[in-house]
Amino acid sequence: MTASARALTYFPAPRSQRYCSQCGNLLTRRIPDDDNRERDLCDHCGAIHYQNPRMVLGTIPVWEKQVLLCRRAIEPRHGYWTLPAGFMELGETTAQGAARETQEEAGARIEMGPLFAVLDIPHVDQVHIFYLARLTDVEFEPGPESLEARLFDEDEIPWDDLAFRSVSTALRLFFADRERGVFQIHSDTLLRGPEPVPAVSTPAP
């Protein structure tokens, strides 16, 4: 199996477990007492391995009229363009994670701005959160997860070559708000299928 095929096989990363990560014994999948859904239980040590949605954190880094995008060097969606974003790490805040991913993927220096969009994606058990950010210079050093990082004017955005629907959704909301001259906090749900459901937006305070 090639590295690429292996990566695709494991995306999204497997969520059910066969063995207990505490004691190594085989797990049983069933509804625990006083619960209402199936979990992976260890009958040997008693551990219940809860699974919860994962957070993906990113920024919309802006330099004057332009937005920074990265072209992915990893699966899934190798070669497609994305906003800098990635999985939240333990022990960090959502804003810290978004800033870290921007640094890691684009090698970009930014000033973090306010929360911009919270996108629920229940069919992949993820929540994608984007913050606004301002680039402090235009020297980029893409990390190993990016083939390149560059600035795009709105009319240059490669809409057909964006990696994820959360990225196209966040960019559309961003350009619409910029056109209106008012940035709001957006909360959308991306359902399985080609088009996002209409945005529900919270007026800026």
Ligand SMILES: [Zn+2]
């Ligand atoms: Zn166990």
